Amino acid sequence: MQDNIDKRDRAAQFRLRLARAMEERQISQSALARSIGVDRSTVSQLLTGAGARLPNAHVVGSCASALGVSADWLLSLSDRPESAAELLASSLTMAEAPRALVDERIFEWHQQAAGYKIRYVPATLPDMLKTRAVLEWEYAPHLGRTADQAIGASADRLTWMRSAQSDYEIAMPLFEIHSFAHGTGYYEGLSLDNRLAQIDHLLDLCEQLYPRLRIYLFDAKRLYSAPVTIFGPLLCVFYAGSHYMAFRDRDRIEVFTRHFDTLVREADMTARDFPEHLRQLRSAITSATE
Numbered sequence: 001m002q003d004n005i006d007k008r009d010r011a012a013q014f015r016l017r018l019a020r021a022m023e024e025r026q027i028s029q030s031a032l033a034r035s036i037g038v039d040r041s042t043v044s045q046l047l048t049g050a051g052a053r054l055p056n057a058h059v060v061g062s063c064a065s066a067l068g069v070s071a072d073w074l075l076s077l078s079d080r081p082e083s084a085a086e087l088l089a090s091s092l093t094m095a096e097a098p099r100a101l102v103d104e105r106i107f108e109w110h111q112q113a114a115g116y117k118i119r120y121v122p123a124t125l126p127d128m129l130k131t132r133a134v135l136e137w138e139y140a141p142h143l144g145r146t147a148d149q150a151i152g153a154s155a156d157r158l159t160w161m162r163s164a165q166s167d168y169e170i171a172m173p174l175f176e177i178h179s180f181a182h183g184t185g186y187y188e189g190l191s192l193d194n195r196l197a198q199i200d201h202l203l204d205l206c207e208q209l210y211p212r213l214r215i216y217l218f219d220a221k222r223l224y225s226a227p228v229t230i231f232g233p234l235l236c237v238f239y240a241g242s243h244y245m246a247f248r249d250r251d252r253i254e255v256f257t258r259h260f261d262t263l264v265r266e267a268d269m270t271a272r273d274f275p276e277h278l279r280q281l282r283s284a285i286t287s288a289t290e
Contacts, residue, residue, distance in 0.1 A: 015047055109229075113231035119230040129205060171216045180195065211271070
């Protein structure tokens with residue numbers, strides 16, 4: 001909305017928007033007058049007056065509060081009638097995050113973003129790219145019988161990725177794939193056979209799905225990212241451990257999209273180089289055991 005709108009136009013727009021808000025909320029002139037503490041004749045004047053004069057800030061604010069709209073919208077300073085609190089509530093949501101991605105909410109986000117580029121910084125290796133053996137090693141001790149659900153959910157994501165028209169860009173720190181290959185840190189205790197099979201699985205997926213699946217490795221000493229998934233221009237979801245934080249407002253999504261694109265642009269290992277890097281890691285860990 002332009003700030004240099006003519007005063008007469010702004011006053012006329014105020015009257016139109018006030019009448020619209022009253023009609024949508026089925027509030028009469030008398031009811032609005034009682035709610036904002038003025039005479040009914042004052043409300044009538046607000047609706048039918050002529051000229052460029054606008055009511056004072058107190059009256060505008062009281063009308064906005066009583067009608068559940070923003071004062072900026074009544075004054076043509078915004079095209080969104082929602083109040084600031086409503087805009088915040090709709091743009092940021094919190095949802096519980098299960099230990100394994102069995103929540104249908106995750107799948108729905110992927111489906112809603114079909115056809116858009118999906119940018120992903122995982123907390124570990126992406127679940128949908130893991131072998132069954134790695135998933136069982138990771139989830140079974142914590143989830144018991146529900147580990148099969150986690151494995152099924154991951155298989156669903158991979159099946160969706162194969163069939164959907166979305167591009168997937170995944171950015172991970174270099175140390176993550178190195179830690180996995182050598183069985184250190186988070187992956188300590190994962191057998192060599194399972195690690196080798198996982199590397200072979202990743203190589204197969206890179207060959208089958210490139211360029212729709214592209215994996216980049218960045219140096220965490222220079223760059224940092226929290227676990228995040230950006231579903232095109234629709235949604236940005238941060239993983240905070242026990243909860244997801246989901247943003248839907250365009251400005252924040254653009255900020256985090258630029259952040260992700262920086263990870264890709266400054267990656268030490270590009271998607272084209274990633275398979276060869278995996279082969280070198282595979283050779284190094286097999287040579288170390290001979």
